[in-house]
Each structure stands twice: as structure tokens, then as C-alpha cells.
Amino acid sequence: MRRGVIHEILFDAAWNHGQAELVSEEVRMAYAQAWERTVKAARAMRRIGIGRGDVIGILDVNSHQAFELQYAASLLGAIAHPLNFRLPAEHLVHTVRQGRDVILFANGAMAPLAEVLRPLVRHVVWLGETQSGQDDPASGHADFLYEDLLSNEEAGSTPEASVTDTDPYSLLHTTGTTGRPKAMRYRHRDIVQAPLQIAHHLALHETGAKLGTSDVVMPLIPFFHIHAWGVPIFAPYLGLKLVLPGKATPLEQVRLVHSEGVTWSNMVPTQLLMLLDAMRSHGETSVTLKVLTGGSQLPMGLASRAYEAGIRYSLIYGGSDQLGAAISVSSHTAGSRENLEALSSRLNPIPMVRVSVRGDDGRELPADSQSTGELWVESPWLPHGYLEDEMTTERTYVDGWFRTGDLAVMHPDGTFSVVDRVKDAIKSGGEWIIPSVLEAILSEIPEVRMAAVIGRPDERWGERPIAIIAADERVDKAKVETHLAKAVADGRLARFWLPDAIHWLRELPLTSAGKIDKVALRSAFLGAQGTGA
Numbered sequence: 001m002r003r004g005v006i007h008e009i010l011f012d013a014a015w016n017h018g019q020a021e022l023v024s025e026e027v028r029m030a031y032a033q034a035w036e037r038t039v040k041a042a043r044a045m046r047r048i049g050i051g052r053g054d055v056i057g058i059l060d061v062n063s064h065q066a067f068e069l070q071y072a073a074s075l076l077g078a079i080a081h082p083l084n085f086r087l088p089a090e091h092l093v094h095t096v097r098q099g100r101d102v103i104l105f106a107n108g109a110m111a112p113l114a115e116v117l118r119p120l121v122r123h124v125v126w127l128g129e130t131q132s133g134q135d136d137p138a139s140g141h142a143d144f145l146y147e148d149l150l151s152n153e154e155a156g157s158t159p160e161a162s163v164t165d166t167d168p169y170s171l172l173h174t175t176g177t178t179g180r181p182k183a184m185r186y187r188h189r190d191i192v193q194a195p196l197q198i199a200h201h202l203a204l205h206e207t208g209a210k211l212g213t214s215d216v217v218m219p220l221i222p223f224f225h226i227h228a229w230g231v232p233i234f235a236p237y238l239g240l241k242l243v244l245p246g247k248a249t250p251l252e253q254v255r256l257v258h259s260e261g262v263t264w265s266n267m268v269p270t271q272l273l274m275l276l277d278a279m280r281s282h283g284e285t286s287v288t289l290k291v292l293t294g295g296s297q298l299p300m301g302l303a304s305r306a307y308e309a310g311i312r313y314s315l316i317y318g319g320s321d322q323l324g325a326a327i328s329v330s331s332h333t334a335g336s337r338e339n340l341e342a343l344s345s346r347l348n349p350i351p352m353v354r355v356s357v358r359g360d361d362g363r364e365l366p367a368d369s370q371s372t373g374e375l376w377v378e379s380p381w382l383p384h385g386y387l388e389d390e391m392t393t394e395r396t397y398v399d400g401w402f403r404t405g406d407l408a409v410m411h412p413d414g415t416f417s418v419v420d421r422v423k424d425a426i427k428s429g430g431e432w433i434i435p436s437v438l439e440a441i442l443s444e445i446p447e448v449r450m451a452a453v454i455g456r457p458d459e460r461w462g463e464r465p466i467a468i469i470a471a472d473e474r475v476d477k478a479k480v481e482t483h484l485a486k487a488v489a490d491g492r493l494a495r496f497w498l499p500d501a502i503h504w505l506r507e508l509p510l511t512s513a514g515k516i517d518k519v520a521l522r523s524a525f526l527g528a529q530g531t532g533a
Contacts, residue, residue, distance in 0.1 A: 040153040053077065055100055060105065070232060079170060103121055106124055125146050199230070251282055267292075299450075357373040442484075451470070481502075
């Protein structure tokens, strides 16, 4: 009987699209072969004592082995826990301890991190080609090699744990930018429905990241970020060739686009910037690629640069605590400034999602008012809250809605724009200043690679904005001020929004999710003089 659970996706791909390719560095296989390996992985895990309800930690880049493990967990009724290897070790330990992981599948190249986690789990199974670690029978720990476990499994029956779509499937953590990472548990139906609705949205709308049955997809979003935004689910569902880049550098990613015929990818804006930088540094002027980007604002300067390089894009909105919620659409002429701005800002809810912009009192603001308020999201795949954090759950999940903490504007056509995080908005003289608007205008300066605006305490106004720009070389302050003054003259910027100070860095600090780390910037610049432009 069909139950609408995760492993049925790969089983169907093996049956209906058995020859579609899965490419992972030097490994090349068909979905039919991937299914066979997944069954062996599930049988091997069961043989070493992993069963229904056990949490399996996966510490790996986007590889075929990590792909297989996410489906093998489903076969066993176990819970997949992709681990964020970019977190500080202290936070990573917290996620494994909170998840109660019983086994760790670790890439051999990440042995130092795996050794920190070893005392928390029963077994370590090494992925990749590198054998690491030592057996320690005295402590009850024993290492295995993943490929050895599979080679020891002969063909046999498929494990059947009789899981249903309401059983837990995966454990995901936030990136911990405001404290320790928070955990959410998702059911099978959630991790089936949300990715398929993302795919349906991208197939239905004429937008930059439109998805078709002939696309070749390469997820640059790591599996630990909402299962790479659902790509390892909807790629086999559609029978698409799936290219897993592993530890490929931005230049190697560009080469994979050419060598494997990649037509579609996903990445955060900083990854898009690094991809374009790699192309420029090696004389590449253009690449034909559709990109789904998100996780932070897409500056217009970066959007224009991507479009000029042949990249077409859509913006996705969502997060670990809500999965996918909306994707940008546009009805404007392709290549026009209006089209780029719409695709960079105007979001359309994906099927089965409702959104609402509300005031401080929790009441919905009229769509025709163009008022700024907090964005609330409702969908069938929202979690019930954060594990072991009732206080934050009660404050954030209200009557089936998720309070995102983002400031947004609802438009009369049903689309909406996220303008910034509530915590990042600047209140100056009782009026809001939206940093993302300033950042977008600063990004239009050709020399500026990235920009961030933060609020500095001010005795008279409460807060005033200061800007930090990243560029390879120091940018002339007068040039920045002239550009901002023109934005004021053109009506794009209010005069009182002009930053009181402009600072220059070669690189801006980033979080584990690839977003600008404003906590680090506040620590570095607030109350200090910094380095002036």
C-alpha cells in the first residue's frame, strides 16, 4: 500500500526513470543503482542495531552517500539528521546531543569534527574514500566503512518498517545566528509535500528558475539546509539528472555546469557572488544557468551582474522553521529593470501556503495599504514548534501560523515583498529605516561586492544607520556619497536614511548559512570608530 513516504520517491524514480543519472564527483550511477545501494544501506544499518525512531547524524557534503542515507533512513523508519558542519563545534555538539543521534555517518575529510562528536554516539561510519578514526572496544565504540557495509550486504528483501506519512522523518536545526541552533522535527508528509510544491510552482510560472523535465540540476545548498531546499526529493520525482558537487570550489562548479550540462542550480546570494567572481577571474564571461536563490536579500547590483552573465533567477523565501513558503514571479519584460526588481523582491506563495502581513497587535493589514508589518505564514508542513523550547514555540507558532520575524509589505495582486528582519530594522526619530533598501542601492556601485547596514545607538534619534561595504580595494567615500545622493534625488531613498558613517572591509563576515553576519558586524563596529572609507 502506498503511504506517501520519502523512500517511495526514490523507488518510483528507479522504476520510472531508472536510467536517469546521479553524478557525485567521480561516481556515476543510475537511479536504479542508487535504489539498490539505498536498500543495502538500510539493511546494513539494521544489522548494526539501527531501527525505527533512531536518529542518524549525517556529517557530509552533498554526495551520493549522503543522498542514499536520507532515503535509507526512511526505509528503516529512522530519523535523518543532516548536520551543519559549518557551525562552531560547540553548536554542532549541541545539535547532536539535542537530537539524541545514535550513529554518525561522517565524511573522512571531517575527521576532526567527527572525533568531537564520537562520545555522543554508538558508532561512527566513515563516508568518502578516507578511512579515519580507530576502533575503541573498551568504550563500546566501533568504526565502520560505509562502502564495506554495503559490499557485505547481498541482495535480499527490502527492509519494511511500515512507516506512515505522519511518522517523523527528519530533524533540522536553524543556523543559530541569534543563539544556539533550534531544532524542528518534520514528518514524512512535510518533506514530501513541500519540495513537490516548490517543483510545481517552478513548473507553473514563467520565471527565471523555471523547472522542466529536461533540466539537469545541481544543488549548491547543503543537505543540512532543509534537505538542499528539497532538491534530492523533487529531482528523482521528476526523473532529472542530479549532479552532486561534493566539495567543489566555485570554479569547479562552473566547470561542472559545462561538463555535465547543468541547467538549474540553487544557492544563496553569496554563493552566486563567488560563482561570478570565479568566472571573472578565469576569463569566463557567460554561462547558461537557471538559479533559485534566497536565504537573504538579493542586491540589485548582484542581480544585474548575474543577468549580464547569462544567469536567470528566482528568489525563494522560507527557512528551517517553515520550509518553503514563496517564490518570486514577474510579468515584466525580461531583462528590464522592473523585471529584475520584481524577481528580486516580489514573492508569490507556493501552492498550499497562506501568508499574512500583520501589525504589532496581530491584526492583518489591508493589502491595498502598502503598510509594513510582520509576515505570518501558514502551511500544511509547518512543524509544531521547536524541540525542548516551549517559550519560543508559544511566541512564534500561534494558532497554526508561524511568525517569521520578517518585515513585509503585501501588494494588491497577492504578492508580497520581504523588506528586512524585524530585529535588523532601524528606528530613527520614530521612523523606520529599512537596511535592505540601503544595501541594495550600495550594491549598485560597481566596485562594491557586498554591503551591510546596521543601526548605531544615537542620543538624539535613537538609532542611526552606518554602512559597511566589502570591496577588493578601498572605495572612494565621495563616490559612495554621490551615488546615495543621486538615489535621494531620484526619489528612491529618503534623505534621513543616508548613513552617518561608511566603513570599508575586504570581506564581510558570513554565517554558516552564507548570510552576512550582522551580529559580528555590530560587535566590531558599534561603539568603535572602525575603518573609514
